[in-house]
Amino acid sequence: MQFQNSLEFARQLDAEDPLRKYRDEFHFPKVNGKQVIYFTGNSLGLQPKRTQKFVDEVMNDWAALAVEGHFHAEKPWWDYHEKLAAPLAMVVGARPEEVTVMNTLTVNLHLLMVSFYRPTAKRYKIICEEKAFPSDQYMFDSQLRFHGLDPNDALVELKKREGEHYWRTEDIIKKIEETGDELALVLIGGVNYYSGQVFDMQEITKAGKAVGAMVGWDLAHAVGNIELLLHDWGVDFAAWCSYKYMNSGPGNASGVFVNQRHLNKKDIQRFEGWWGTKKETRFLMKPEFEPMENADAWQISNAPILSVAPYLASLGMFEEVGMNALIDKRKKIVAYLEFILEEIDKEVDGTFEVITPPDRGCQLSVFLHGQGKPLFDYLMENGVITDWREPNVIRLAPAPFYCSYEDMYRFGQILKKGILKNT
Template identity: 55%
Template sequence: MSDYKLGLDYALDQDRKDELKSYRNQFHIPKDKQGDAWIYMTGNSLGLQPKQTKAYVNQELNDWANLGVEGHFEAKNPWLAYHEFLTESMAKVVGAKPIEVVVMNTLTANLHFMMVSFYKPTKTRYKILIESDAFPSDKYAVESQLRHHGFDDKEGVVLWKPRPGEELLNYDDLETILETQGDEIALIMIGGVNYYTGQYFDLKRITQLGHKQGCNVGFDCAHGAGNVALNLHDSGADFAVWCTYKYLNSGPGSLAGCFVHERHAYRKDLNRFTGWWSHNKQTRFNMRGEFDQLPGAEGWQLSNPPILSMAAIKASLDLFNEVGMDKLINKSKKLTGYFEYLLKQLGEDTIRIITPKRSEERGCQLSIQVKNADKSLHNKLTEVGIISDWREPDVIRCAPVPLYNSFEDVYRLVEKLKGILK
């Protein structure tokens, strides 16, 4: 969409026409001390709280108060199978089949559990390929896996780097790495959307390149889930992990999601860590039988799930289920395109957007470099009610989230930025 216009009237008109505009009212928008709503642009760090979350959590608190242990069977949403209430909605969000998805643990814990199964090093094929500016926890996790298996944690990491003077990664360079070192690489583990640049990678292409060289392939989709069309099943990836507190609005430190491709659903030869929640549901409480593994992603669970966290996830997923990812992505592309259009009016000698220009290669986040700026610019934005996100050395990340951000939000953000720069 390139027919954007300047001026507040245009933004207000777009908000009037927005078929998702009512969803903004279903979220708590934080306010400053004067009672004015913040322009909240950090759904890529922590999503806002849906207003219905409190009722969902209170339901479980009330059932716990009134039923005690019987809540496992008698609660309005019986706790014994609570994770199953999330599976179908979550599968739709990430483009997977229900058998491929489970909500469990936290993000980096899930990444480690996946690497137990899908990082199978040998003396000659033991390296792990990640993007050079991966999120730190991904880097730390893969380095620790290398050490755990007795390998050098620096020599064993292969970095997919941008070309000199560029920020974005190039697929030709990935192909070259795999053609020259593919037989030494056991695992490719890439962030589905890079946290710093906002570059959304072609998961299917990366998977095909990796599988062609005999590598297992997984993705950290923390910045992708609820933001872009991940199409995890079609990507063919062996596994993926993601958190739920960013675009999925489940609250700070909430549980994470995990995808294991259907072709691995019934494999009992895959090494894994197990616990009683990965055991056959029918015989789980017999307690004395040998381990009988559940099929699908559920077969990687360990413990019975924390219900209060899952209730918050359910509150948000019910909204996603109502709207559908197609409508969200459609609005997201218009909203982010509008944001890009307004930023460009400030002049490329002032502002540089390092996020890809093509909407297919990004989600709603734009990463902005402002010429000669330091963190004081970010602090000034915060003082005028713009909640954005600073990343060293010189990037401000802003994510206009389609569920609760408006065209007016975007307009006012750029106007305030313009005022500060003058």
């Protein structure tokens, strides 16, 4: 398709968009009385309007039934989280028994490390990407110190080539092969939060397994954004937050994937709690832990229903639309955004550079040559909600559920005015 930088063309794309009705399913903030252009679904997704109903159901059941809501609510609380397994499995390419919802992202990564990072005198190293998201960096360092290891020795950080903004798959595989039988775990962010690069998870997982390592993925920026086939790729485990592209609300419950080959095992190392024991005998209060035969065995406490309810509401939309349709629109709208950026860049004499490689999801990270925070401030003041990262990068993430092609065009016009004003 030959794109055009015009309002008429953008509106034509919107009229042809099979997902256009879902834009009205979300609440938008307003700036100066106008609905914003929202580019930060990679940080916090907008609230689906249907969420309120799901939360109200829980509140009303709590008021009317109190403790009996665990078993007698319309959606009983004691197995509420199980309703999320099938739709989440569709989103991440898993079997329903491989998926559960619990806690928050970094908590779950720590808990999964108990099972899947079992260092020995010889096999103890962890491979991750350099400058991983700080939570992951802190997790790695603290896990290694907990095991009496020195992060400076045991943590192998994958580096980009000099002068490049992204990692090359061949370099990652080479490092995995070099580390060899010293490698205990590969754990990388599936989509890099800063650049928006999508890693080749299939090939990296294959390489990690080939040298005998466990392979896990932090999918915070991947779930609901890109195609995932966790089961088919042979991934050992993964975890993700739900409040970015999954639109479940700030700080909300995290999802977990545990490959089928690790399920229904009593001898696997794991921190265990009441909600991970078999539901059939859970209320017999037996002293012996009998693990659930699915990923729920990693549950420790009963699910936070008021957190899980918005997640279930959002997943309803993913079921209705399907990941293929979301990915199709994501590819098209990101391509249109990149076209708009290129067109504006011509008009303002080469002010910025897209540093996100072709392997990408929703996000484009834009390096602002000669520009600084005043341009970001101008965008925010004029109704473009975007994200600033030092030293001078803005991250733009047009989520396909609620961003429009007209948003892309209007953003380009606002961006051009902001650059001209600040130069």
